[in-house]
Amino acid sequence: MPLPLQEIILQDPLITIIFFIISFFLMGVLVKFIDDAFDEKTYSRKLALILSPMTAIYWAFVMALHPAAALLLTAITLGVLIKGKIDNIAFVIAVLCIYVVYFFIGDWKFVLDPIYLIPLVLITIGGVLDEIGNDFVDKNHLYKKGFLGKLVHWFFEYRFVMKIVVLVFALLGTYPMFFFFAFFLWDIGYELVMHYSKHVLRKRKFYYDQRASTY
Secondary structure, eight states, X not given: OOOTTHHHHHSSHHHHHHHHHHHHHHHHHHXXXXXXXXXXOOSOHHHHHHHHHHHHHHHHHHHHHOHHXXXXXXXXXXXXXXXXXXXXXXXXXXXXXXXXXXXXXXXXXXXXXXXXXXXXXXXXXXXXXXXXXHHHHHHHTGGGSHHHHHHHHHHHHXXXXXXXXXXXXXXXXXXXXXXXXXXXXXHHHXXXXXXXXXXXXXXXXXXXXXXXXXX
């Protein structure tokens, strides 16, 4: 049985494309906001805890609208879960909420149908490789080691393994191409918040340094 809003969202191709692209972008923004609230203390943890279940419910709703959305959003979740990045109470609550809600409103075609299951596995592996590479380049400061180091750092800093795998399956016709752009916008939203958080932390450090210099 279709969800009440499903026919409205999916009846027009343009509305469908805009909806998924905006939704993925917003979820990328919210995930990084919650992450930085706990890991970097950049934002309010109380606000992050409020946003966590709200984001999860919307995440589950978007998944329920299309198996490709369920596939991509689950691959994102599995990638960070396997690498142990679900490391605060807000993310634990979010993941539990996503799949409890999805149990009632979604179907499991994306794990039961090989057309989707194989991409799910390979995209998840791509996500794990991105996480491993991201940790490696950060730890070893490859951006300081010449042009090749900068290139490798950039590749893993912006998690291009997963993007390439998602693009390949879009080109193969596993799901519409606009889902690749939606996925790309998820990352853009995530990266925008990441860079803003760095800006906030730099300003905060400067502020504290200035105060310290007056003593």
